[in-house]
Amino acid sequence: MTISLPGIVYFGHASLMFKEVGKEKKTLFIDPYNLGRVPRAKADFVFITHPHYDHLSPDDLKKVITKETLIVSPSGEVDKLGLPNPTQLVEPNKTYMFGDITVKTIPAYNINPDRLKYHPREKNWVGYLFEFNGKKIYVPGDTDFVPEMKELGNSLALAFLPIGNIYTMDVLEAVAAANTIHAKVTVPIHYKQVLNEKSKTAELQFQEGVKSEIAILKEYR
Secondary structure (H helix, E strand, C coil): CEECECCEEEEECCEEEEEEECCCCEEEEECCCCCCCCCCCCCCEEECCCCCCCCCCHHHHHHHCCCCCEEEECCHHHHHHCCCCCEEECCCCCEEEECCEEEEEEECCCCCCCCCCCCCHHHCCEEEEEEECCEEEEECCCCCCCHHHHHCCCCCCEEEEECCCCCCCCHHHHHHHHHHHCCCEEEEECCHHHHHHHHHHHHHHHHHHCCCEECEECECC
16 A cells, blocks of 8 residues: 655655654755655755765755755765755764754665675765654665664664665565564665566565565655
């Protein structure tokens, strides 16, 4: 079943918006890409997981930022875009505070031999573990089921997991990750544009294998 989650907008692929979070009601975008119809809300913060074109898209970035938007990224590629925005460079396994929003950087990389060239560990790219409004939400970026996921504990309200294979973990690996993390709700992402006509089969496999609640999010178009 395709549903919506209050306060969360899913644009497809790995692009997300969290609306009015924390005591200061900040709006967060993660990896804005292929936005199509753009919501009126502008970003207080944009979090980039890594600089591949489908995660760091200058055209889409410009659609959601103001001059005051803080852009958070694990690489210096954002600074090369010539934007007037303040930026924050982050590295894996660190904790950062943005007002009353806590963000921990979780390493994101490939360990499958067939994928090592896509997201090498030495690039120091990241996923983000957000904590706000008393909830923990994990957005992993492009990654395999890496050992660091086993350290997330069982206290997550929501986890987004890529299931598309080729560049990230496949469905069975994502099922194993989901059942290890055991978030209250798990959302598959980063697969429809990768798998195309096979995406529905991947959804079903994921739903059948994951032991916790699954949400298939409606894309904002």
